[in-house]
Amino acid sequence: MHFIVCIKQVPNTTNVQIDQKTNTLKREGVESIINPFDEFAIEEAVRLKERTGGKTTVITMGPPQAENALREAIGRGIDNAILISDRAFAGADTWATSYTLASAIKKIGDYDLIICGKQATDGDTAQVGPGIAEMLDIPHVAYVKKIEEITPEKAKVERMMEDGYDIIEMPLPSLITVVKEINTPRMPSLRGMMASKKAQIPHWTAQEINAESTNIGLTGSPTQVMKIFTPPQRPGGEKLEGSPEEMAASLTDKLKQLQII
Amino acid sequence: MDYFLSDEEKMMVELARKIAQEKIKPVREHYDETEEFPWPIVHDLAKADLCGAYIPEQYGGFGGKVFNLVLVVEELCKVDGGISLALAATALGTFPILIAGSEEQKKKYLPDIAAGRKLAAFGLTEPEAGSDATAMRTTAKKEGDFYVLNGTKCFITNAGEAETYTVFAKTNPERGPRGISCFIVEKGTPGFEFGKKEKKMGIRASVTRELIFNNCMIPKENLLGKEGHGLMVAQATLDTSRPGVAAQALGIAAGALEEAISYARTRVQFGQSISSFQAIQHMLADMATEVEAARCLLYQTARMMDANPGKRTTKESAMSKLYCSEVAMRVTTNAVQILGGYGYIREYPVEKMMRDAKITQIYEGTSQIQRNEIALQLIKESAAKK
Numbered sequence: 001m002h003f004i005v006c007i008k009q010v011p012n013t014t015n016v017q018i019d020q021k022t023n024t025l026k027r028e029g030v031e032s033i034i035n036p037f038d039e040f041a042i043e044e045a046v047r048l049k050e051r052t053g054g055k056t057t058v059i060t061m062g063p064p065q066a067e068n069a070l071r072e073a074i075g076r077g078i079d080n081a082i083l084i085s086d087r088a089f090a091g092a093d094t095w096a097t098s099y100t101l102a103s104a105i106k107k108i109g110d111y112d113l114i115i116c117g118k119q120a121t122d123g124d125t126a127q128v129g130p131g132i133a134e135m136l137d138i139p140h141v142a143y144v145k146k147i148e149e150i151t152p153e154k155a156k157v158e159r160m161m162e163d164g165y166d167i168i169e170m171p172l173p174s175l176i177t178v179v180k181e182i183n184t185p186r187m188p189s190l191r192g193m194m195a196s197k198k199a200q201i202p203h204w205t206a207q208e209i210n211a212e213s214t215n216i217g218l219t220g221s222p223t224q225v226m227k228i229f230t231p232p233q234r235p236g237g238e239k240l241e242g243s244p245e246e247m248a249a250s251l252t253d254k255l256k257q258l259q260i261i
Numbered sequence: 262m263d264y265f266l267s268d269e270e271k272m273m274v275e276l277a278r279k280i281a282q283e284k285i286k287p288v289r290e291h292y293d294e295t296e297e298f299p300w301p302i303v304h305d306l307a308k309a310d311l312c313g314a315y316i317p318e319q320y321g322g323f324g325g326k327v328f329n330l331v332l333v334v335e336e337l338c339k340v341d342g343g344i345s346l347a348l349a350a351t352a353l354g355t356f357p358i359l360i361a362g363s364e365e366q367k368k369k370y371l372p373d374i375a376a377g378r379k380l381a382a383f384g385l386t387e388p389e390a391g392s393d394a395t396a397m398r399t400t401a402k403k404e405g406d407f408y409v410l411n412g413t414k415c416f417i418t419n420a421g422e423a424e425t426y427t428v429f430a431k432t433n434p435e436r437g438p439r440g441i442s443c444f445i446v447e448k449g450t451p452g453f454e455f456g457k458k459e460k461k462m463g464i465r466a467s468v469t470r471e472l473i474f475n476n477c478m479i480p481k482e483n484l485l486g487k488e489g490h491g492l493m494v495a496q497a498t499l500d501t502s503r504p505g506v507a508a509q510a511l512g513i514a515a516g517a518l519e520e521a522i523s524y525a526r527t528r529v530q531f532g533q534s535i536s537s538f539q540a541i542q543h544m545l546a547d548m549a550t551e552v553e554a555a556r557c558l559l560y561q562t563a564r565m566m567d568a569n570p571g572k573r574t575t576k577e578s579a580m581s582k583l584y585c586s587e588v589a590m591r592v593t594t595n596a597v598q599i600l601g602g603y604g605y606i607r608e609y610p611v612e613k614m615m616r617d618a619k620i621t622q623i624y625e626g627t628s629q630i631q632r633n634e635i636a637l638q639l640i641k642e643s644a645a646k647k
Contacts, residue, residue, distance in 0.1 A: 187279060190310035190323055193272045 001054035001112040001152055003045040005078065006101050006132065007038035009062050009069040010122040018228045022091075034069045037117025039076075040178050043185040044147070045115050046077035052150060055079045057108065061089055061100050067201055074196035075188040081199060082108070086206040091218030094123070098131025100216055103209040105136060112152060114175040118143055129177035140175040141168050145182050262553055264560055269324070270332055276309050277336035289341040292466035293613055296458075298422050299344045299466050306348055307377020315352055316359070320371035325359075327501060328563040331508040335556075338512025339519070342617035343466035345512075347380060349505045350418035350467065353625070354381030356498040357427040357443050361486030370425055370445065382419040383502075384428035384446075384472050385495055387412070392630050394429070394495060395438045399474060401430035406481050408432070408444060410474035413456065416624070420470035421455040424448045427498075428472065429491050441491035445483040452477030463616030500575050501566065503582035503625055507559045510582075510589035510621035514555065517589075517596035517614040518548050524600050524609075541599060548592045555581075555588045576638035583631035586621035593618040 011030040019026050034042070045056045058073040060066050061084040070081035084104045092100060105111065114136075116129035126142070133140030145165060146158040152172065159166045160179050188196075206216055214220055240247040255261045266274065284305050292299050306312055315330035316322025323329060330352055337345035355374050358366055358381075373379040390396040399412025410430055420426075426446040433440035446453055456471025486494050522545055525536035535541050562577040593615040597604035604611050622628045 187283070187305060187309050188276060189308060190272060190276060190314075193276065194269070197268065197272075 001048070001052050001150075002110055003048050003054065003056045004105060004108065004111045004114045005038070005041045005045045005056065005058045005073070006114065006116045006128070007042065007058055007060045007069060007073060008035045008117075008120045008122075008128075009033070009060065009066045010035045010120055032065065032069070034072055035117055035120045035122075037119060037121070037178070037180065039117070039185045040180055040182050041115040041117045042073050042076050042078060043183045044178055046186075047183065048113070048147065048150065049077075049079075054112075057082065057111075059084060059101065059104055059108075061085070061092070061097060061104075064203070067203075070201055071196040071199065072188070074199050075192040076186060077189075077192055081201045083201055083203045084209065085203050086216075088206045088213060088217045091221065092216060093221035093223035094125050094127035094131055095222055096216050096218075096220040098128050098135050099220065100206075100209070100211055101128065102132045102135030103211045104204060105132065107204070107209050112172050113150070113155065114138075114173075116175065116177045118177045118179050126177070129175060133175040136175070138174050139170050140177070141170055142177045144176040144178050147176075147182075262556070264556075266332075270329070273311070273314060273323075273329055274332050274336050277311060277333045278339075280305055280309060280311070281337050281340035285337065285340050285344050289344065289466070289610070289613070290607070292341075292344055294465075296460070296465045296468075298468050299347060300422075302344050303347050303377065303380070306345075312348060312351070312377030313375025316355070316371055316375040320367055321375035322371070323375075326563075326567045327504055328560070328567050331504050331559060331563045334505055334508040335512040335515070338509045339516035341466065342509055342513040342516075342614065342621075343464035346418060346464055346467035346509070347422070349509055350383070351381045351423065352505050353498070353502040354383040354419065354423060354425065354427050356501045357383070357485050357494050358425075358445065360497050360501065361443065361490070361494045362445075365482075366445065366485065374425065379424040380419050380422055381425040381427065382417055382423040382472075383498070384414040384417050384420075384426050386414060386416050388415050392627060395441070395492065397429065397431060397441065399428070399430040400434065401432050401442060401444060401479075403432065403481070404478075407478040408481060408484065410444070410446070410452070410477040410479060412474050414472040414474075415456075416459065416469055417472050418467055418469055418624075420468060420472055421458070422468055426472065427485065428474075429495055430474075432488050432491075436489060438492045439489050441495075442488045443485040443491040443494045444479055445485060446472075446474075446477070446479055450477055450479060462619060463613065464620050496575070497573065499625060500573055500578045503578045503631075504559060504563045504566070506621055506625045507555075507562075507581040507585035510585040510618065511552070511555050511559055513614050513618045513621070514548075514552050514585070514589040514592040517593040517611050517618075518545070518552055520609070520611050520614070521545060521548065521596040521599045524603070528600075535599075544595050544599060548595055551588045552592060555585045558584055576635055576642075579626070579631040579634040579638075582621075582626065583628055583635070586618070587628060589618040589621050590615075 009032045012033040017026040049056050056078045057080045058078045059082045067083050119126035130140050141157055141159050143160045144157045145160040149156040154171050156169045240250050311333050313322030314333050317325030334349050358370055374381055387397050401408040401410050428444050428446050431440050432442040452475045454473045456473050459469040525541050528535045559581045562581045566574050596611040597615050600611055603609050
């Protein structure tokens with residue numbers, strides 16, 4: 001079976017700075033790491049390959065230095081990597097990113113399962129995984145915490161919910177996004193690191209993945225960021241004191257005042 | 262200082278650092294307190310392919326260089342000098358096979374050790390035979406296709422946890438030093454038991470026990486090298502393994518130095534950080550200079566050994582072990598001094614580092630024995646010139 005993992009390079013800090021002019025993330029001088037949720041996706045792909053045999057491929061859309069993230073994924077056991085890189089991709093929102101990654105996956109062609117982290121720690125949207133599935137017109141399940149069974153025809157997965165979990169059977173090929181509960185990522189190994197150093201990583205441009213220029217980068221992005229700001233702190237609530245009877249009386253008074261009751 | 266490490270060497274260091282920081286640091290206090298054997302960490306080292314750093318590729322290892330072992334052990338010991346001993350003591354137990362083993366013996370034992378599936382241990386010391394190994398009383402009497410071992414070894418690192426033991430015994434007691442032979446003994450062989458577990462000052466995550474042989478019959482194929490060549494195997498092993506102890510000492514020293522610097526920068530007394538006091542600055546400067554000098558001597562020794570396989574490096578090896586261990590003791594003692602009262606309590610890591618450092622001046626030849634070795638080589642070299 002063929003497992004494709006989509007990853008993203010994110011700044012290694014929670015204090016991301018915003019460029020006031022473009023309203024996009026400032027990336028200069030900040031160390032980049034693999035999006036932590038994507039590490040679970042990488043590990044799950046490697047485990048699935050160990051379980052079922054086959055191969056694993058990792059892809060990312062990003063600037064040339066995103067190749068480092070791909071090499072790290074190879075160090076953790078992924079077989080092949082492809083960097084989707086073109087100046088025309090710059091400024092892509094989740095729609096354009098989903099379109100671009102889906103176009104690259106169409107070019108790869110044969111695949112059984114696409115695995116993404118549930119969301120990236122910089123944008124926090126959780127939209128790209130499901131977006132890719134829609135663009136490819138395949139089923140997807142988000143927030144997967146366990147893959148119970150998998151065959152070339154179908155997979156049975158557990159989807160984490162706020163109040164428990166769903167067991168879902170899905171036909172393959174399809175896409176899942178995974179949560180941190182799914183596994184504990186392994187450390188890189190010396191063999192993996194040596195393989196990652198030697199690996200040839202092709203760079204695919206917009207033209208090579210047959211991407212329409214109107215669908216990629218800033219021009220292909222329906223989302224336009226008008227302003228980014230820190231939400232104001234919520235004012236503290238009001239605490240009623242006294243005996244239960246007094247508190248109940250004062251609460252009903254206030255609710256009446258506000259014409260809620 | 263730039264030691265011009267190759268890309269592969271840098272990878273090993275990076276990987277060892279990652280394991281030290283992410284896996285060992287959170288549990289080092291636990292293992293020191295409980296004296297449990299750190300199997301989970303051994304498994305992490307195995308999965309990262311670090312167990313075979315010093316074993317040649319044809320036996321499943323990663324290049325077979327002493328320098329690889331040195332780099333990995335140093336990096337791990339910056340965080341904890343005890344846990345990584347499972348790896349370093351395995352190297353000590355494995356070197357006799359690498360040095361004197363036949364092709365069959367190497368193929369049989371090395372791949373499991375390189376993959377981290379099995380640990381090894383080295384059995385030379387006895388209650389009455391420490392620095393004077395020739396005083397050993399353990400005997401191996403040949404009977405048909407077997408050797409029958411009788412005797413007790415003490416202070417054996419990894420004893421009980423390791424699967425593969427390289428053990429020295431007298432096959433011909435009348436011949437003195439030339440009557441000693443080396444054997445591979447597998448755990449589980451009838452007549453091979455483990456004695457009491459020692460309670461130690463430091464390196465408490467490492468297990469130290471006795472090996473007890475009571476009419477233990479081992480197949481004659483397990484003789485390493487020739488009968489009567491055991492002492493030579495032991496000496497060649499110690500020449501090769503002492504850089505490993507030196508690396509342990511260097512790592513402990515470097516770790517303590519780092520703790521002392523970061524503490525000095527943040528500790529405020531008399532209204533200013535104590536790193537602004539010249540008394541502290543000079544201590545830190547001396548500590549850092551000694552650590553770097555120790556590293557230079559050790560790295561160069563290891564590289565010399567790797568460049569001249571088979572050539573004896575007794576003098577340089579002893580110098581590295583002597584100097585690194587003495588530096589480790591001085592630097593950790595001063596680190597405790599810089600941390601003051603906090604340095605003396607277990608909540609801060611330097612107290613443990615000081616306890617761990619002490620053993621490096623004692624095992625695999627005390628500092629005094631290292632000086633004997635160095636002086637003997639100096640005299641021999643001088644005599645050879647005339």
